[in-house]
Amino acid sequence: MNRFAGKTVVVTGGNKGIGLAIARRFADEGANLVIASFEPQVEEAAAGLRGDGLKAIGVICDVTDAAAVKALYDAAEQEFGGVDISVQNAGIITIAKVEDLTETQWDDTMEVNTKGVFLCCQEAIRRMRASGRGGRVINMASGQAGMGSSIRRITPHRNSASWA
Template sequence: MTRFQGKTVVVTGGNKGIGFAIAQRFSDEGANVVLASVEEQVMAAAASLPRAIGVICDVADKAAVVGLYDAAEEAFGGVDISVQNAGIITIAKIEDLSERDWDATMDVNAKGAFLCCQEAIRRMRQRGGGKLINIASGQARAGFIYTPHYAASKFGVMGMTQSLAKEVALDNITVNAICPGIIKTDMWDYNDRVWGKMLGDYGPGELMDSWVQNIPMKRAGSGADVAAMIAFLASNDADYITGQTINVDGGLIMS
């Protein structure tokens, strides 16, 4: 398919995991792709795709975010779709959770999504419309133990998505969010390892495997599973969908 031929997509946290799967899906469907990350490997990730550029960007830095969208415009003439995927997590008991970790998580996950949406909307209004898709989490539905800061940031993403969708509906801009469940990524390797130590005597992969048994489909998801839903929401088929938060989790959370 070439649904996105001539369209330009920005994907934050686009160098690996879910982010790179999203970038790859859009590239496969003909889009120009701008991959952003704080990590230098984003340049190599972009080089592996046609019609793609990499931009080193801290999404919690307003000037860096402006520079990201400037780079997209300079390379491809504008931005039609923006996927706010950059995110971090730490896991700690409440008495051990530092103010620094709280602030960093809120800055990247919530403020970063806000700054990217803000800049994308400003430019999309001038172009006559666009699509915004924010990556939340199953923890936007139900907070989990030892991660109050992460849950707060992802609940914030869901609330922001609803608010912005109402504000920009008449500008031909849709705003939706995705709640990935247990997805095979580096982040879930970290979750498995740290939660595994804190919740019991779990070896590598054992905690994740036990949680997967609670999924009706009995498997973890992949980046491609998430990317497929995002591609739908970015397509013309989803023009009448806005302000929604959709679970992509094999039925783990049903709502």
């Protein structure tokens, strides 16, 4: 099937794991692919897709930097003429008890998982509206976002001033 023939799809965090699987599926359905990651291996992932006969480019992008996000969508327009679908898949997670989580870890998570999604959606929507063709945005989240991790009641230990 070629449901996405002639469409251009941007996938952040598209160089490995779920993001690469999403990118491959769109490409298998005929889409032009722009995969983005802050990791330099993004071009290797794009080359692998091209080696399979698919249309793909890789762009190094820090989704927390508005100028880098703009450059990502500029690259998509320069290579393929526009953006039809934008998949915000880039994300990070730190597994730690709240009392052990550092402020830096918290800030990094908020920057990538919240600000990064905002900046990519904002830039994609601007371009989709300006093109007159419209488009779609898809925002990914972990299952952990809805259920939390090891949630338990916080109560004082017997004979202790510490908390469980």
